[in-house]
Amino acid sequence: MMLQSFATAIFMISAAIQASGVTVPITDALVHGLVTINVGAGNYMLIVDSGSANTWVGAKTPYQPGPNSKDTGETVTVHYGSGNFSGKVFLDNVDLSSELVVSGQSIGVAKTSTGFNDVDGVLGLGPSDLSSGTTSGGGVVPTVTENLFTEGAINSNLVAISLEPSTSTHEGEIIGEISFGEVDSSKYTGDINYTPITLTSPASTFWGLDASFQYGASRANVLSTTAGIIDHTTSLLLLATDAFKDFQKLTGATPDTNTGLLKVPSTETLESLFFQVKEVTYEITANALIWPRALNSIIGGEAAGIYLVVGDHGSPSGSGLDFVIGYSILRRFYTVLDTGNHRIGIATTPHTHDTTN
Known part of the structure; x- marks a missing residue:
């Protein structure tokens, strides 16, 4: 539910922010990015x-209700690949920045959670259909992005995510930004190439796309055109088992028992590993395929070990x-998650060919 006072305030500030959009900084947690919001x-x-x-x-x-917090009486449970949470559903104001506020946002308040050490929760930027069936009330929960667009706070129903590779072992450094409602042309090079969300299930439920993968100068086939997803919380580039085995053979890599990589x-x-989306080919350089060696200790690796960020x-x-x-690869590309046009945009950045390893 939208409180009239907040709606009025948002429409008043929207004209001021529409020209440049509003960005929220992302800090580095090494295997995923974090934002701090109110x-x-x-x-x-x-x-x-x-x-x-x-x-x-x-x-x-612990959750601290504010003057506009409202307990809906509903419950919520969400299962992730490596964790879960359950709790109650509130409607509340979410301040993404001093310029960007969404009112009456559906928020889960955790009673129990697993797999979320040292963080407070999740900012869900996936397609809203992923929330279907997660609350006791049923139905789909509009995302923060969708509510911002509905309230007129942003120009377009999209977010764009800019990242860069790790250059140190220090967590908490600003390594990117989320741009709500507009793309930031200073963060990418060349053109943003768009592709529609794949029609293939279950990838179609996520930010799914059709792509193929080839390895090396010979462009040896690793994975023929098929459906997959982009996901900023998956740490690695994951390939279907048969494609992963082909990649392993082509690189001469061996499984490491200490790291699992x-x-x-x-x-x-x-x-380099290449992936092709429609007619556009993107290069994942050899350096981008390597886990940052400065961070080997956090995965139980040897200091001089060369570990790859491709998994099964x-x-x-x-x-x-x-x-x-996943995150390790997306740090070198600019991505646009365009709900309004049901498409994904990908562009290179000044960091696509960084030699950080």
């Missing part, structure tokens, strides 16, 4: 998740979700 009377550090749609708080810092003896023979999805190709382009 909900009710508290500030919360939330994971930036393009693979889910519910926004919730309370995993670490593939390991190569040197960088001399490691080549755990299912054969043809399952309808054959790859996940």
Whole structure:
């Protein structure tokens, strides 16, 4: 429910922000990005998740209701790939920045949660249909982005995410931004190439797209055109099991028992991996395929070890979700999650070819 006073305030400020959009900084948690936002009377550090749609708080810092907080009486439960939470549903004001406020946002307040150590919850930027069936009231929960657009606070029903690779071992550094409602031309190079959301299920439920993967100068086939997703909370690039095995053979990598990642003896023979979306080919450089060596200790690796950020999805190709382009790779690309036009945009950035390893 939208409070009239907030709606009026939002429409008054919208004219001022429409020209440039509003951005929210992303800080680095090494395997995913975080944003700090205000909900009710508290500030919360939330994971930036393009693979889910519910926004919730309370995993670490207890929820602090504000003057406009409303307990709906409903409950909510969401299961993730490596965790879950359950609790109550509130309607509350969400301050994304001093310029950007959404009122009456459906917010989950965790009673219990697993897999969310040292964070307060999740900012869900996935398609809203992912929230279907998560609350006791049923139905779909509009995302923060959708409510901002409905209230007139942003020009377009989209978010654009800009990131850059790690350059140090320090968590908490600003390494990107979320732009609500508009793209930021200073953050990407060349053109943004758009592709419609795939029609193949279950990838079609997420930010899903059709793509193929090839390795090296010979462009050896790794994965023929198939459906997968982009997900800013999955740490690695995950490939269907058969494609993962082909990638392993092509690179000469071996599984490392300490880290669970593939390991190569040197960088001399490691080549780029390419993925093609429609007629556009993107290069994932050899450096981008390597886990940052400065961070080897946090995954239990050897200081000089060369570990790869490509993992096994755990299912054969043809399952309808054959790859996940995760955080490690997305740090080198600009992505536009365009709900209004049901499409995904991808562009290169000044960091696509960084040699950080």
